[in-house]
Amino acid sequence: MSRSRRLLLFGGIVLMILGMSYGLWYAVFAEHQALDRIGGSLAAGFSSAAARNSTAVDAALGQYREAKYVYDRQVDVHSHWIGLAMLLVILGFAFDRLGFSESVKTLLAWGLLLGAFLFPLGVFLQSFNHASFPRAVAIAGSALVVACLACAVFGIARGSATR
Numbered sequence: 806m807s808r809s810r811r812l813l814l815f816g817g818i819v820l821m822i823l824g825m826s827y828g829l830w831y832a833v834f835a836e837h838q839a840l841d842r843i844g845g846s847l848a849a850g851f852s853s854a855a856a857r858n859s860t861a862v863d864a865a866l867g868q869y870r871e872a873k874y875v876y877d878r879q880v881d882v883h884s885h886w887i888g889l890a891m892l893l894v895i896l897g898f899a900f901d902r903l904g905f906s907e908s909v910k911t912l913l914a915w916g917l918l919l920g921a922f923l924f925p926l927g928v929f930l931q932s933f934n935h936a937s938f939p940r941a942v943a944i945a946g947s948a949l950v951v952a953c954l955a956c957a958v959f960g961i962a963r964g965s966a967t968r
Contacts, residue, residue, distance in 0.1 A: 809910035810900045816918040817893030824886030824925070831879055839879070842872040878932040882925045889921035889950065896957065903957060904964030913953050913960070920949030 850865035896917065903910050927943025 807901055807907055807910065809907060809914040810897050812911065812914040812918065813893045813897030813900055816914075816921075817890045817897060820886050820890035820893065820918075820921055824883055824890060827886065828883035831883060835879070836876075839872060839876045843869060843876060846872055875932045878928050882929045882932075885925040885928060886921075889924065893917060893921055899961065900957075902964045903960030904962075905960045910960070913956055916949050916953040917957075920946045920953060922946070924950060 846865050846869035850862050850869060853859075853861035853865055900910055900914065903913075905913070923946030924943055925946075927939050927941070927946055930939035930942060933939075
């Protein structure tokens with residue numbers, strides 16, 4: 806088995822374990838509190854609206870928006886790490902068919918693995934910091950995955966043409 810293939814298979818399995826472990830931790834220790842914040846802010850907003858208190862409605866909807874934003878990011882981290890991990894494992898089985906040298910395939914495998922780690926990490930960091938850096942990490946990770954996937958598609962086509 807080639808080095809690039811082992812890297813994708815092993816890296817994908819590690820990312821899968823990371824994503825599942827994070828999802829388990831979140832479901833057991835944090836999700837119920839997040840859902841309580843979401844439901845509580847909505848209930849407060851509706852109560853304030855019934856009382857015609859627009860200031861309290863705005864505050865409650867702001868709390869809802871923030872709680873929902875954080876909740877969505879946490880769920881996205883879990884699902885993106887697992888989804889990208891499955892993509893890496895599937896690619897690992899096809900990577901030997903790329904019409905590139907082993908050093909180029911290994912470089913692509915590292916790029917895919919790094920991007921698959923950075924993209925969800927950037928999304929995770931957005932839960933704590935809404936500034937540009939976490940978004941830049943997520944964008945860089947996703948761009949790296951897309952670029953490496955495009956190269957892999959080209960390599961598969963090139964490998965098929967040489968056979």
